[in-house]
Amino acid sequence: MSSINLSPIKEMELRASRIPGVVSLAQGVPSFDTPDAIKNAAIEAIEKGKVAKYSLAPGTLEFRETIAQHLERENKFFDFETEIIATAGSIEAITATLLAILGPGDEVLIPDPTYTSYQAAIKVARGVPVFVPLSEEKHWALDIQEFEKLITPRTKAFLFCNPNNPTGTMFKRNQLHALAQLAIKHNLYILSDEVYKDFIFNGEGKLYSLAELRGIRDRLVYIFSFSKAYAMTGWRIAYLATHQDLAKKILAVHDALVTCAPVVSQFAAQAALEMADEDVETFKNYFQKRRDLTCKRLDKMNHVFEYQKPDSAYFVFPRIKREIIQKIAPGGGSWQFAIELLEKAKVATVPGSAFGPRGENHIRMCFGRSEKDINLAFDRLEKFFGKNFS
Amino acid sequence: MKSIFKKIVQFHLKLLTKITLWRHRPFIIAVAGSTNKTTTKDYILKFLREKYGEKEVRGNPKSYNTEIGLPLAILYLDSGESSALRWLKILVQAKMRALFGRKFPKKLVLELGVEEKGDMKPLLEMVRPNAVIVTNIEGSYTYANSSLDNVFGELKLLVQQLPKDGYLFLNCDDGRVKELKNFTKAKVTTFGFSEEAEARAENLRTDAQGQTFDFIFQEKQESVRIKKYGRTNIYAWMAAKVVKSFL
Numbered sequence: 001m002s003s004i005n006l007s008p009i010k011e012m013e014l015r016a017s018r019i020p021g022v023v024s025l026a027q028g029v030p031s032f033d034t035p036d037a038i039k040n041a042a043i044e045a046i047e048k049g050k051v052a053k054y055s056l057a058p059g060t061l062e063f064r065e066t067i068a069q070h071l072e073r074e075n076k077f078f079d080f081e082t083e084i085i086a087t088a089g090s091i092e093a094i095t096a097t098l099l100a101i102l103g104p105g106d107e108v109l110i111p112d113p114t115y116t117s118y119q120a121a122i123k124v125a126r127g128v129p130v131f132v133p134l135s136e137e138k139h140w141a142l143d144i145q146e147f148e149k150l151i152t153p154r155t156k157a158f159l160f161c162n163p164n165n166p167t168g169t170m171f172k173r174n175q176l177h178a179l180a181q182l183a184i185k186h187n188l189y190i191l192s193d194e195v196y197k198d199f200i201f202n203g204e205g206k207l208y209s210l211a212e213l214r215g216i217r218d219r220l221v222y223i224f225s226f227s228k229a230y231a232m233t234g235w236r237i238a239y240l241a242t243h244q245d246l247a248k249k250i251l252a253v254h255d256a257l258v259t260c261a262p263v264v265s266q267f268a269a270q271a272a273l274e275m276a277d278e279d280v281e282t283f284k285n286y287f288q289k290r291r292d293l294t295c296k297r298l299d300k301m302n303h304v305f306e307y308q309k310p311d312s313a314y315f316v317f318p319r320i321k322r323e324i325i326q327k328i329a330p331g332g333g334s335w336q337f338a339i340e341l342l343e344k345a346k347v348a349t350v351p352g353s354a355f356g357p358r359g360e361n362h363i364r365m366c367f368g369r370s371e372k373d374i375n376l377a378f379d380r381l382e383k384f385f386g387k388n389f390s
Numbered sequence: 391m392k393s394i395f396k397k398i399v400q401f402h403l404k405l406l407t408k409i410t411l412w413r414h415r416p417f418i419i420a421v422a423g424s425t426n427k428t429t430t431k432d433y434i435l436k437f438l439r440e441k442y443g444e445k446e447v448r449g450n451p452k453s454y455n456t457e458i459g460l461p462l463a464i465l466y467l468d469s470g471e472s473s474a475l476r477w478l479k480i481l482v483q484a485k486m487r488a489l490f491g492r493k494f495p496k497k498l499v500l501e502l503g504v505e506e507k508g509d510m511k512p513l514l515e516m517v518r519p520n521a522v523i524v525t526n527i528e529g530s531y532t533y534a535n536s537s538l539d540n541v542f543g544e545l546k547l548l549v550q551q552l553p554k555d556g557y558l559f560l561n562c563d564d565g566r567v568k569e570l571k572n573f574t575k576a577k578v579t580t581f582g583f584s585e586e587a588e589a590r591a592e593n594l595r596t597d598a599q600g601q602t603f604d605f606i607f608q609e610k611q612e613s614v615r616i617k618k619y620g621r622t623n624i625y626a627w628m629a630a631k632v633v634k635s636f637l
Contacts (some may be wrong), residue, residue: 037471048506060530061425065622069428072618077600079620082427214598274452275471303491 004120008354016348023377024348028165028315031373032231032286033202034268035279041271042264051264058247060263063270067239070273076211076222079163085251085259086269090225090238091117092196094159096222096257098125100249101189106156109175111142113322113355113362115165115193122159130355131154136319140167144178151182157189163196165344166355166364168291168310170200173208174325180216189246191221195238196313198229198280201288204311210239218243218289219252221250224266228314228368229280237265259361263390278374287314290374297378304385312335314368317352320361324345324385336358345384347377396404396458399470399477403461403532403535406488407516410464411429414494418517419633420502422545423525423567427455427501430525434499441634446496448495455503463500487513495637502548504543506537510544514551521637522548522576527566542566552576559629562587579636581628583621589632591624607632 006014007028016022017362045051058064061080064212068080078084089095098108102284104126110118112131122129132147134140159178163170171179190210196208211222225238242248270331294316305318320328320337329336334351341363343345352362367374419434421427438447455496462469465484470476472551475599504514514589527541545567545572554575562580563566582591589607600617603624614621 015532061528062530065425065428068620077618078616079622081620081622278485304473 004123005337007120008335009115009116009350012342012350013076013347015339016342019342019346022243022342022348023369023373023380025367025374026227026348026350027368028366028368029233030228030283030368032232032283033372034231034235037231037275037279038230038268038272040277040374042268044268045264049248050263051267053261053263055086055247055263055266057183057260058084059345060266063266064239066270067241071211071241074206074209074212074355076209077214083247084241085247086237086238086239086255086266088238088258088261089191089227089236090223091121092236092258092261093162093223093225093238094118094191094193094252095124096250096253097189097191097223097242097246098122098157098159099253099257100246102127102156107148107152107154108156109147109158109188110356111160111164111167112357113196113352113359115161116350116354117274118159120274124156127156128154130193131358133358134164134167136308140164140169140317142171142175143181146174146181147179148182149184150187151188155188156299156313157188157191158194159191159349160307161193161195161202162209163200165196165313166315166352166359166362167308168313168315168317169308169331170207170312173262176208176210177213180210183216183219187219189219189221190216191223193225195223195225197224199287199314200312201284202311205297207312208213211223221246225267226272228281229277230269231283232265232268232272232275234351235265235268237261237269239269261316263269270346283377287367290314290369290371293320293369293371293374294365297374301378301382301385304381311339315342315363315368316367317355317359317362320363322361325361329371334363338363341381341384345380347380347384391576394608394620395474395477397586399481402481403458403465403484404486404512405514407461407464407524409488409553409616410494411517413488416496416498417496417521418519418635419497419499419521419523419637420517420519420548421499421523421629422502422504422548423523423561424528425540426525426626427503429499429618430629431499433569433626434523435631437630437634438497438499439473442467442497445493446495447499449499450501455501460500460513460516460558464498465478470490478606504541504544504548507540507543510547515549517546518551519556519635520553521559521560521597522552522568524567525625525629526564527560528564532611538566542569545570546573549574550621555634559632561625561629563625579632581625581632591628594621594624605631607635 012026064080064084107261221242307318339352350364352359454463556576558576563582591603594603
């Protein structure tokens with residue numbers, strides 16, 4: 001197995017934690033606490049003695065039934081008894097799926113740039129990550145022709161998140177349909193991680209999901225995490241939904257890895273689906289305001305950055321202008337640039353190279369943080385770049 | 391403090407619910423069991439509304455089915471969640487509806503949520519169903535679970551109270567549920583995949599568009615397609631179809 005290092009996002013957070021007074025726009029954690037209705041449901045489940053023992057491996061029946069009902073409202077149809085598995089976070093869902101479908105040396109296509117931990121998950125499953133470049137000038141769109149060229153006899157799956165992390169952009173319906181056709185043609189699985197689906201801004205409407213396309217349900221694994229939508233990163237709870245034949249294989253791996261998802265978190269997440277719609281809407285509105293604030297502040301620094309405006313999630317992925325990166329981090333790329341920002345401006349970001357080769361010369365900024373933190377971070381950045389370029 | 395407030399709200403909601411039901415005397419169809427209650431209720435609502443019209447049949451919104459949820463379902467009110475002020479407003483609305491409300495549906499389809507010993511009694515103090523559907527008795531844990539016997543005991547209380555001219559619809563593929571037929575005076579009809587079911591599904595097939603099966607009941611056979619996946623949806627469909635044929 002090729003070596004796996006600590007995710008650069010966590011690496012930056014660790015470095016940031018050692019420097020007093022740093023403002024972090026690095027880790028993608030919402031600034032909110034879990035909504036009260038969810039916490040109360042967890043407390044009630046604890047007090048009633050429902051959480052001390054293992055649940056069934058795929059999760060409690062009630063939780064899975066609630067998930068299926070919720071999915072139905074989004075035009076996604078799965079059998080809660082055989083096709084839905086509650087997992088310990090989405091990364092467990094992804095890893096368990098990859099372990100179930102990959103043989104040693106099998107290739108998994110991932111967008112470039114994309115979430116850093118996908119590479120590690122593929123390597124854990126003895127697979128080989130293969131980057132499919134996204135086109136920045138086309139709002140980080142997928143180049144389907146390029147995608148097909150990268151398919152080899154060893155290619156087993158395409159793993160992506162939609163909306164995409166770190167770009168905050170969405171893959172549109174026509175791209176997804178083209179992707180589905182290729183998956184059928186080349187017999188590939190598609191793993192669709194839709195953790196940010198609830199944060200779509202400016203009337204872009206609801207995210208279109210391949211899980212709505214019945215013709216590929218035997219090769220699609222739909223993944224959703226409660227971490228971001230319901231401010232539950234610490235609860236480690238997510239689920240996957242897929243055709244029962246594949247679900248059976250994934251369940252065996254899931255059972256071997258974690259036995260079952262944390263039962264207290266299953267009760268909490270069930271309550272989230274039943275009672276927290278308004279909270280999700282509130283979070284979305286906050287993130288949209290913060291996105292607007294972040295873009296406004298970035299616009300004022302157009303001598304340093306240029307960027308595609310994110311229309312979803314809570315990330316922006318600005319490109320660092322050539323002359324700036326050469327001056328701040330000569331030869332060191334986005335990693336050195338991010339270290340300089342951390343150590344000299346006391347602002348933590350994630351170097352773009354962590355997300356794939358196309359991420360080089362970019363940094364990821366998370367606007368999940370409070371407006372106060374965002375303003376403070378940009379005040380520091382303006383001061384830092386003002387000092388270095390006046 | 392919170393629990394005293396909760397008890398006061400529960401007491402008043404219960405009282406107002408009883409007044410409402412006493413005034414309007416609807417035909418009550420209760421759906422009980424561990425899971426599949428909401429889907430079964432939804433199919434029953436769909437079929438009965440086709441037969442009697444939209445306004446004459448009402449079900450629990452948002453699966454309100456507990457001691458505090460059931461009155462909200464009957465009075466057709468939203469939950470106050472954790473806001474005391476919202477609960478006070480709900481009590482005022484509940485009073486208006488209970489005492490002065492004129493329009494009320496002729497049939498109510500209500501989920502009854504029962505998990506533990508003692509859960510059924512407060513529900514039966516509010517409602518006396520005329521028809522009961524029991525979906526299943528299943529557990530969510532990997533160990534031998536005495537709580538399933540407790541749920542059985544609670545459902546026994548439900549079927550025992552059914553009147554002689556009432557109806558009991560049982561999923562006969564579930565061993566515990568099947569046993570409930572021995573504890574009622576009401577007319578019993580069973581549904582399921584097994585040979586002994588009076589209303590039976592056969593030849594189940596799954597494809598990209600959903601599921602198809604043959605439904606056999608009262609010496610008639612029909613081919614059915616539903617767009618949802620999983621046997622639970624077929625049980626729910628069958629239960630609703632049987633309910634429609636009797637009511």
